[in-house]
Amino acid sequence: MAFPHKLYLVTNELACKGKKLLDVVAAAVKGGVDIVQFRDKHATEEVFTNTATELQSLLSKNNIPLIINDRWQVAQYIHAYGVHVGNSDLSPTAIRAAWPQCNCLGYSIEYEEQLNNTEIIPSDYLGISPVFNTSTKVDTVREWGLDGIRWMRKATTKPLVAIGNINLTNVADVIKAGADCVAVVSAICSADDPEKAAAMLRNEIEKNSRS
Numbered sequence: 001m002a003f004p005h006k007l008y009l010v011t012n013e014l015a016c017k018g019k020k021l022l023d024v025v026a027a028a029v030k031g032g033v034d035i036v037q038f039r040d041k042h043a044t045e046e047v048f049t050n051t052a053t054e055l056q057s058l059l060s061k062n063n064i065p066l067i068i069n070d071r072w073q074v075a076q077y078i079h080a081y082g083v084h085v086g087n088s089d090l091s092p093t094a095i096r097a098a099w100p101q102c103n104c105l106g107y108s109i110e111y112e113e114q115l116n117n118t119e120i121i122p123s124d125y126l127g128i129s130p131v132f133n134t135s136t137k138v139d140t141v142r143e144w145g146l147d148g149i150r151w152m153r154k155a156t157t158k159p160l161v162a163i164g165n166i167n168l169t170n171v172a173d174v175i176k177a178g179a180d181c182v183a184v185v186s187a188i189c190s191a192d193d194p195e196k197a198a199a200m201l202r203n204e205i206e207k208n209s210r211s
């Protein structure tokens with residue numbers, strides 16, 4: 001599966017610091033975000049489904065794919081583009097079996113051994129998780145660093161999405177190390193001007209991409 005996306009917004013309502021989540025997402029898309037993940041680890045099923053539905057409506061008007069974090073049944077129900085899962089979630093193989101129409105299945109890589117695991121095969125992209133330690137997600141195993149990106153680039157041909165404390169100061173290095181796409185929470189959600197923050201990140205990615 002082709003993965004043409006370069007700048008991936010992962011949402012976090014708290015990180016938006018009082019701004020409305022949908023406004024932040026709309027601004028980020030104007031700035032150059034080309035794929036969005038709805039991630040809320042605490043919302044009830046009802047609130048989660050309602051917000052996911054609103055995001056799907058906003059993003060489909062802009063031809064931007066929506067990925068749902070963890071809750072693949074909500075993703076299927078709202079006809080989202082896909083789902084992102086990690087080691088504590090239902091496996092990619094099981095999701096493919098339960099939801100054959102899923103267009104895009106993302107899978108977090110926290111351990112080197114995962115690259116020898118058959119779960120890589122049904123995955124459409126791999127999340128390098130995290131590249132740098134971040135206060136946005138503290139239940140992590142280790143930070144991969146730039147060397148980890150370089151290692152993964154050599155170890156697999158799957159599209160690589162880098163995530164974890166990526167911002168304007170390090171995004172060029174992350175791309176040069178071999179990531180195909182950069183995912184951020186705080187660098188956009190917490191910015192005073194999310195549109196400008198997205199535009200600056202996108203510009204830096206384009207300047208340093210191989211294609």
Ligand SMILES: Cc1ncc(COP(=O)(O)OP(=O)(O)O)c(N)n1
Nearest residue numbers: 084085086087108127129161163183
């Ligand atoms: C693009 C991307 N990469 C990694 C993750 C982390 O997923 P996971 O390991 O399942 O952890 P939670 O996000 O569920 O806390 C991600 N969400 N997105």
Ligand SMILES: Cc1ncsc1CCOP(=O)(O)O
Nearest residue numbers: 130134136164165184185186
């Ligand atoms: C969801 C997730 N998965 C690995 S790190 C992370 C959070 C990234 O957030 P930030 O861009 O604010 O560091």
Ligand SMILES: [Mg+2]
Nearest residue numbers: 070085086089
């Ligand atoms: Mg998860």
